[in-house]
Amino acid sequence: MNVESFFSKSTKEALQNDPPGEWMPALPDECIRLSSGYPAPHLMPDKEIKAAVARLLEEEKDQPLHYLGSPKMEKLKEQILDRLSIRGMNVSTDELLITAGACQAIDLIARVLIDDETLVVIEAPTYMEALEIFKNYTNHFISIPVDEYGLQTDLLEEVLVERKEKGLSLPRFLYTIPTFQNPTGTTMTEERRKHVLELSAKYNFLILEDDAYGELHFDKHSTPLKAMDTDGRVLHVGSLSKVVAPGMRIGWIAATSEFITALAWFKKDLDHPFAQATMAVYLESIDMQERVETLRATYQANCSVLLSALEQYLPKSASWYVPNGGYFVWVKVTGDTSELLAPALEEGVSFVPGKYFFLDQQDGTKYLRLSFSYADEKRIVEGVKRLGSVLK
Amino acid sequence: MNVESFFSKSTKEALQNDPPGEWMPALPDECIRLSSGYPAPHLMPDKEIKAAVARLLEEEKDQPLHYLGSPKMEKLKEQILDRLSIRGMNVSTDELLITAGACQAIDLIARVLIDDETLVVIEAPTYMEALEIFKNYTNHFISIPVDEYGLQTDLLEEVLVERKEKGLSLPRFLYTIPTFQNPTGTTMTEERRKHVLELSAKYNFLILEDDAYGELHFDKHSTPLKAMDTDGRVLHVGSLSKVVAPGMRIGWIAATSEFITALAWFKKDLDHPFAQATMAVYLESIDMQERVETLRATYQANCSVLLSALEQYLPKSASWYVPNGGYFVWVKVTGDTSELLAPALEEGVSFVPGKYFFLDQQDGTKYLRLSFSYADEKRIVEGVKRLGSVLK
Numbered sequence: 159m160n161v162e163s164f165f166s167k168s169t170k171e172a173l174q175n176d177p178p179g180e181w182m183p184a185l186p187d188e189c190i191r192l193s194s195g196y197p198a199p200h201l202m203p204d205k206e207i208k209a210a211v212a213r214l215l216e217e218e219k220d221q222p223l224h225y226l227g228s229p230k231m232e233k234l235k236e237q238i239l240d241r242l243s244i245r246g247m248n249v250s251t252d253e254l255l256i257t258a259g260a261c262q263a264i265d266l267i268a269r270v271l272i273d274d275e276t277l278v279v280i281e282a283p284t285y286m287e288a289l290e291i292f293k294n295y296t297n298h299f300i301s302i303p304v305d306e307y308g309l310q311t312d313l314l315e316e317v318l319v320e321r322k323e324k325g326l327s328l329p330r331f332l333y334t335i336p337t338f339q340n341p342t343g344t345t346m347t348e349e350r351r352k353h354v355l356e357l358s359a360k361y362n363f364l365i366l367e368d369d370a371y372g373e374l375h376f377d378k379h380s381t382p383l384k385a386m387d388t389d390g391r392v393l394h395v396g397s398l399s400k401v402v403a404p405g406m407r408i409g410w411i412a413a414t415s416e417f418i419t420a421l422a423w424f425k426k427d428l429d430h431p432f433a434q435a436t437m438a439v440y441l442e443s444i445d446m447q448e449r450v451e452t453l454r455a456t457y458q459a460n461c462s463v464l465l466s467a468l469e470q471y472l473p474k475s476a477s478w479y480v481p482n483g484g485y486f487v488w489v490k491v492t493g494d495t496s497e498l499l500a501p502a503l504e505e506g507v508s509f510v511p512g513k514y515f516f517l518d519q520q521d522g523t524k525y526l527r528l529s530f531s532y533a534d535e536k537r538i539v540e541g542v543k544r545l546g547s548v549l550k
Numbered sequence: 551m552n553v554e555s556f557f558s559k560s561t562k563e564a565l566q567n568d569p570p571g572e573w574m575p576a577l578p579d580e581c582i583r584l585s586s587g588y589p590a591p592h593l594m595p596d597k598e599i600k601a602a603v604a605r606l607l608e609e610e611k612d613q614p615l616h617y618l619g620s621p622k623m624e625k626l627k628e629q630i631l632d633r634l635s636i637r638g639m640n641v642s643t644d645e646l647l648i649t650a651g652a653c654q655a656i657d658l659i660a661r662v663l664i665d666d667e668t669l670v671v672i673e674a675p676t677y678m679e680a681l682e683i684f685k686n687y688t689n690h691f692i693s694i695p696v697d698e699y700g701l702q703t704d705l706l707e708e709v710l711v712e713r714k715e716k717g718l719s720l721p722r723f724l725y726t727i728p729t730f731q732n733p734t735g736t737t738m739t740e741e742r743r744k745h746v747l748e749l750s751a752k753y754n755f756l757i758l759e760d761d762a763y764g765e766l767h768f769d770k771h772s773t774p775l776k777a778m779d780t781d782g783r784v785l786h787v788g789s790l791s792k793v794v795a796p797g798m799r800i801g802w803i804a805a806t807s808e809f810i811t812a813l814a815w816f817k818k819d820l821d822h823p824f825a826q827a828t829m830a831v832y833l834e835s836i837d838m839q840e841r842v843e844t845l846r847a848t849y850q851a852n853c854s855v856l857l858s859a860l861e862q863y864l865p866k867s868a869s870w871y872v873p874n875g876g877y878f879v880w881v882k883v884t885g886d887t888s889e890l891l892a893p894a895l896e897e898g899v900s901f902v903p904g905k906y907f908f909l910d911q912q913d914g915t916k917y918l919r920l921s922f923s924y925a926d927e928k929r930i931v932e933g934v935k936r937l938g939s940v941l942k
Contacts, residue, residue, distance in 0.1 A: 159782055161808040164722055164756055166665040166687075169812065178815045202612030207824075211603040220594030223795035258650065262819035273558040291818050295558075330556055364556055390551055403615035405823035416553040420561065423570045426657035426683050427650035431797035432599075433825055 168274060168295070176293040183499075185508050190541035193508035195340065195485050196532045198456060202403055203440065210440040218435070227431025231256075234438035238396070238410055241446065245372065246385030247394065252415040255422050256434060258407040260370050260397040264288050264333075266421050267366055267393055267411065268295045271330055279332040281309050283488075283515030283522060285340045285368065288333055300329060301517045306479050308346025309334055311353040318361045331364035331393075337380045338371035338484025341515050341527040345380055345482055355383065358391045365392045370400050373450050375483035376458040390414040398437065400485065400531075401450060408437050457485070460530040460538060467539045471546030485531040488512075491549055495526040498548055505544040560666060560687070568685040575891070577900050582933035585900035587732065587877050588924040590848060594795055595832065602832040610827070619823025623648075626830035630788070630802055633838065637764065638777030639786065644807040647814050648826060651801040652762050652789040656680050656725075658813050659758055659785055659803065660687045663722055671724040673701050675880075675907030675914060677732045677760065680725055692721060693909045698871050700738025701726055703745040710753045723756035723785075729772050730763035730876025733907050733919040737772055737874055747775065750783045762789045765842050767875035768850040782806040790829065792877065792923075793842060800829050849877070852922040852930060859931045863938030877923040880904075883941055887918040890940055897936040 162170065185191060214222055214230065222228040235254055242249050257263040264287075272278065272295035280289060282301040292299070302314045314332075321328060332354070336346040346354070358365050367383045384394035390413070397409035407430065411421055464487055468478060478489040491498075495511040502509060512525025533541060554562065577583060606614055606622065614620040627646055634641050649655040656679075664670065664687035672681060674693040684691070694706045706724075713720060724746070728738040738746070750757050759775045776786035782805075789801035799822065803813055856879055860870060870881045883890075887903040894901060904917025925933060 161782070161806065161812075164663055165812065166661075166663055166668065168665070169662045169816070173812065173815070178811060196616055199612045199616075202615045204607040204611050204615060207615065208604050208607040212600050215596040215600040219596050220591045220795075223594045223596060223599065223797040224588055224591075225791075225796045227797050258819035258822065265818035269558075270561045271556055271558055273560070276558065287818075294816060294818075390553070399617075403612075403824070404617045405615040405619050405827075407819065407822050407824070414553065419570060420553075420557065420565065423565070424561070424686060426679075426686075427654035427799065427819065430650065430799050430822070430825070432795070432799070432828075433822070435797075436824075 171274060171297070172294045175297050176290065182508075182510065183503065186503060186506065188506055189503060190507045190537045190544070191532050192528045192538070192541045192545070193510045194532045195529050197400060197403065198531060198534070201453060201456060203444070206440055206443060207403070207436065210436050210443055213443070214435055214439045222431050222435040224431065225428065227429065228435035230435035230438035231429060231431060234408070234434050234441070237438060237441045242396070242412060245379075246381055247412060249412045253412055253418055255411045255418050255425065256429070257409045257411060257425065258427065258430060259399055259404065259409040260368060260395050261287055261291070261409075263395040263409050263411045264366070264368070265291050266425055267395070268292055269424050270420050271364070272296050277327050277329045279314065279329045279363070280517065281334055281339065282517065283341050283512065283525070284333065285335060286514040288368065289515075289517065292333070299517050304339060304342050304344060306344050308336055308339065308344055308350055309354065311350045311357065314354070315357055318357060322361070328361050329363045331366050332358070333366045333368065334383075335368040335370070336383055337369060338374060338481060338486075340371070340484070341486050341510070341512075342479055342488040343481030343484050343486045344479050348381065351381070351383055351386060355386055355391070359389055367392050367394045369394060370397045371484035372396070373401055374454055374457060374485070376454060376461070377482065384412060393417060401453060402437070402440070406433050406437055408433065454483070457483075457531055460535060461487070463535045464528065464530040464538050464542065467542035471543045473546070473549055476549065485529050487528045487530065489526050489528060490524055491526065492524065493549065494523050496523070498526075502545060502548045505548055507541040507544040509545065563666060563689070564686045567689050568682065574900070574902065575895065578895060578898065580898055581895060582899045582929045582936070583924050584920045584930070584933045584937070585902045586924045587921050589792060589795065590923055590926070593845060593848060595836070598832055598835060599795070599828065602828050602835055605835070606827055606831045614823050614827040616823065617820065619821065620827035622827035622830035623821060623823060626800075626826050626833070629830060629833045634788070634804060637771075638773055639804060641804045645804055645810055647803045647810050647817065648821070649801045649803060649817065650799040650819065650822060651791055651796065652760060652787050653679055653683070653801075655787040655801050655803045656758070656760065657683050658817055659787070660684055661816050662812050663756070664688050669719050669721045671706065671721045671755070672909065673726055673731065674909065675733050675904065675917070676725065677727060678906040680760065681909065684725070691909050696731060696734050696736060698736050700728055700731065700736055700742055701746065703742045703749065706746070707749055710749060714753070720753050721755045723758050724750070725758045725760065726775075727760040727762070728775055729761060730766060730873060730878075732763070732876070733878050733902070734871055734880040735873030735876050735878045736871050740773065743773070743775055743778060747778055747783070751781055755783075757784045759784050759786045761786060762792050763876035764788070765793055766846055766849060766877070768846060768853070769874065776804060785809060793845060794829070794832070798825050798829055800825065846875070849875075849923055852927060853879070855927045856920065856922040856930050856934065859934035863935045865938070865941055868941065877921050879920045879922065881918050881920060882916055883918065884916065885941065886915050888915070890918070894937060894940045897940055899933040899936040901937065
C-alpha cells in the first residue's frame with residue numbers, strides 16, 4: 159500500500175517542498191542551553207499552578223473536566239482583554255479567540271487565509287516555526303530584511319511598488335514580530351510601524367502581528383501594531399508562554415469579529431477547559447503586573463550578563479544587536495554556524511544556527527541565536543566562554 | 551475592508567457550503583440533559599486529578615510547565631499503547647500520535663487526506679462534529695445507512711461496484727464508528743467488519759475508525775477494525791474523553807508510522823505537556839481496568855433505566871435500537887423532532903434532533919438521540935416521562 163497516494167494534493171506539495179527535516183540535535187544533559195527560548199526555570203509558577211488546580215477542583219468539582227466546563231474560561235478571556243487594554247488594545251470578547259499557544263494561532267490564521275497561490279511577506283530572519291507553518295500552505299514568499307530598527311519597511315515598499323507596476327500579485331498578509339523579534343531581538347521603530355500600517359492600507363494586505371515577547375521590555379515599551387490599527391487589518395497573536403508557562407498552551411488571536419468567527423469555526427480541537435480554567439484561577443491568585451516586573455528585571459540582568467560575556471569572550475570580528483527586551487541576542491560571526499554547532503555541543507554549550515530562520519537558509523550561515531532567558535547568569539557566562547573558545 | 555476577500559479559496563468554499571450554523575439552543579439550568587454526550591458527573595475524577603497535579607509538580611517542579619516538559623509524556627504514550635494492546639491492537643510508539651481529543655485527531659486526518667475533490671464515505675447517521683470537520687475540506691460524500699448491525703456494508707459494496715463500473719472516482723476513506731456508534735448506539739457485526747476490510751483492500755480506500763466508546767461495553771466486546779487490519783489501512787482514533795474526562799483533551803491516532811509522521815508534521819499546536827503529564831500521573835495512580843468496570847456498570851444500569859422508561863412513557867409508535875454499550879439510544883418517533891425540541895425544553899428535558907447527524911438533514915426528521923451517560927437514574931426516568939408528554 160502506497161501511503162503517500164492517499165495524501166491530499168496540498169499535503170503532497172507541502173511535504174515535497176519542505177519535508178519534515180532534521181532540526182536541532184538532541185542536547186547533552188549537562189549542556190548549557192543558550193539555544194532554548196524557554197522561560198527561566200526558577201520563575202515557573204509550579205507551586206502557584208498546583209494551588210490553582212486545587213482551588214479550581216475544590217470549588218467547581220467536575221465542571222472544569224467537562225467539555226463546556228468552567229465559568230473560569232470566560233474569566234480567562236476577561237483577564238487577557240485586561241492585559242491587552244493596558245497596552246492600548248481595546249478588544250471586545252467577540253474579537254478574541256483562545257488558542258493552544260501562539261503556534262496554533264498562527265496555524266489557524268494560515269489555514270483560513272492561505273491558498274497554494276497566496277503570497278506571504280515574512281521577515282528575514284523570522285521565527286522558524288511560523289515559517290514551517292506557512293510552508294505547509296504556500297510556496298510563495300517575499301522575504302524582507304530586518305535590521306536594528308526592525309523590519310525594513312522601505313524595502314517592503316519598493317517590492318510592493320515594483321510588483322504593482324508589473325501587475326504581479328500582491329501579498330495577502332505580512333507576518334511580523336515587531337517587538338523583540340525572534341530571532342534578532344530588535345524592535346520596529348514607531349515610524350516604521352506607521353509606515354507598515356500605511357502600506358497595508360495602500361496595498362490592501364493584512365498584518366499578522368506576533369507579540370509573544372511584547373510585555374518583556376527592559377525600559378521603554380512599544381505600541382503594538384494592533385493598538386495603532388484603525389482599519390481592522392491587524393490580527394494580533396499573543397501568548398502566555400513567555401510570561402507564565404508554555405506547557406499550559408494558552409495563546410490567543412485578537413482580530414475583528416468577522417475574522418474570529420471564521421477562525422473559531424476552523425479550530426476543531428475544541429476548548430481546553432482544564433488548562434484554561436487553571437490559568438484563570440492562577441491569574442486571579444497573583445499580581446500579574448508584579449510578576450511581569452520580576453520577569454523584566456531578571457531577563458534584563460541576564461541579557462546584560464550575556465552582552466558583557468560576548469564582549470569578553472567572542473572574537474573581535476563578532477557583532478550583535480543590543481536588545482531592549484525579549485529573550486534573544488542575534489550574533490554575527492565569521493564561520494558557518496551550522497558547522498560550529500557540533501563542536502559547541504562537545505564543549506557543552508548550545509545555540510541555534512542562523513539558517514533555520516531564513517527562507518533561503520544560505521542567508522543565515524554567519525548568524526546564530528542565543529537565548530538569555532533559560533540559563534542563569536553564571537551558566538550564561540560559562541556558556542559564552544565555551545562558545546568563544548569554539549569560535550576562536 | 552472586505553474581510554471575506556482575504557479568505558483562501560477553500561475557506562470561502564467551506565463557509566459557503568456549510569456556514570457556521572445554529573446548533574442546539576442554550577439549555578435552561580434545571581433542564582434534564584438527555585442531549586449531552588458527557589460522562590456522569592459523579593464519576594469524574596476531580597479529586598484524583600487534583601492529587602495527580604500535586605504529585606506531578608512536587609516531583610518535577612517546572613518541568614511539565616515547559617515546552618518539552620515531562621518524562622511523563624512518554625509514559626502516557628506507553629499507558630495508551632497498553633490499553634490498545636488489551637483490545638488486540640499491537641501498536642508501537644512511532645505509530646501513535648497524541649492529540650487534543652478525538653476532534654483534533656479527526657481534523658488532522660482530514661487536513662492530511664482531503665482535497666476539495668476527495669470523496670469521503672460517511673455513515674448515515676454519523677457524529678455531527680466529524681461531519682462538520684469533513685465539510686470544511688470537501689463537498690463530496692457518499693452516505694451509507696447504519697442499522698442495528700452497524701454500517702450496511704452490502705449497500706457500500708453496491709455503491710462501490712457501481713462507481714467502478716461507471717468509471718467514477720472511488721472514495722479515499724470511510725469514516726466509521728463501528729462500536730456503540732454515535733448516534734445510533736449500534737455495533738458493527740464481526741461479519742460486516744471483515745466485509746468492510748475486504749472492501750477497503752479491493753477498492754483501495756482507508757478506514758478512519760472512531761473508537762471513542764469502544765471500551766464501554768455492557769457484556770460482549772467487539773474487536774476493533776484496527777486489530778483486524780493486516781494492511782495498514784485503518785487509522786484508529788481514540789480518546790480518554792469518555793472514560794476519564796473530556797476537559798483534559800487527550801485523544802490519539804494509531805496508524806502506520808508513515809501516516810503518523812505526516813500527521814505529526816501538520817499538528818502545529820505542539821504537545822500539551824501539563825495536560826498530558828497530569829493524565830499520565832493520574833493513570834499511574836488508579837486501576838484503569840477497575841475504573842472502566844465501574845463506568846460500564848453505571849452506564850449499563852442507566853441504559854436499562856432509560857430503556858424501561860422509554861417502554862413506559864413513549865407512544866407505542868416510537869421505536870429504538872437496544873445498545874450494548876456506549877452513551878446513546880437512537881429513537882424513532884412520528885413527529886418532526888426539530889419542532890419538538892422547543893416544547894421539550896419548556897418541559898425541562900433536552901435531546902438532540904436527528905437532523906444534525908445526517909448529510910441530508912431531511913433524513914433525520916423523525917429521529918432523536920438520547921444520552922444515558924450524564925443524568926442519573928432518577929432524572930433519566932423523569933426526563934423520559936417529560937419527553938413522553940411532549941410526544942403525546
